[in-house]
Amino acid sequence: MIRLQVRCRGTVQGVGFRPTVHRVATSLGLAGWVINDPLGAILEIEGPEDTVNLFVDRLVAEHALARLQVLEEKARLEPLTAEDKAEMQELLRAKAQSGRASAPK
Numbered sequence: 001m002i003r004l005q006v007r008c009r010g011t012v013q014g015v016g017f018r019p020t021v022h023r024v025a026t027s028l029g030l031a032g033w034v035i036n037d038p039l040g041a042i043l044e045i046e047g048p049e050d051t052v053n054l055f056v057d058r059l060v061a062e063h064a065l066a067r068l069q070v071l072e073e074k075a076r077l078e079p080l081t082a083e084d085k086a087e088m089q090e091l092l093r094a095k096a097q098s099g100r101a102s103a104p105k
Contacts, residue, residue, distance in 0.1 A: 006056065018036070
């Protein structure tokens with residue numbers, strides 16, 4: 001298991017990027033989160049290493065509208081504990097309800 005943090009730069013707002021991240025992640029059985037920031041978006045994704053790598057490839061291939069200028073791997077991190085995941089998902093669900101983030105269930 002790995003947890004990967006990725007910075008996505010380019011046009012990601014208003015083109016369905018966060019829902020695409022959610023759809024691709026859940027279709028692969030991965031967990032994580034995604035938020036917009038002034039430069040694009042930041043996401044963390046967690047699961048088996050080969051599946052996480054496939055996620056990155058599929059995200060680029062399946063979301064042409066995002067016009068990603070840079071997709072950079074920021075860090076490979078230790079997987080979160082179950083308690084950390086529950087706390088993070090709760091925080092992200094609250095933000096998602098306000099329209100600022102999207103969290104896989």
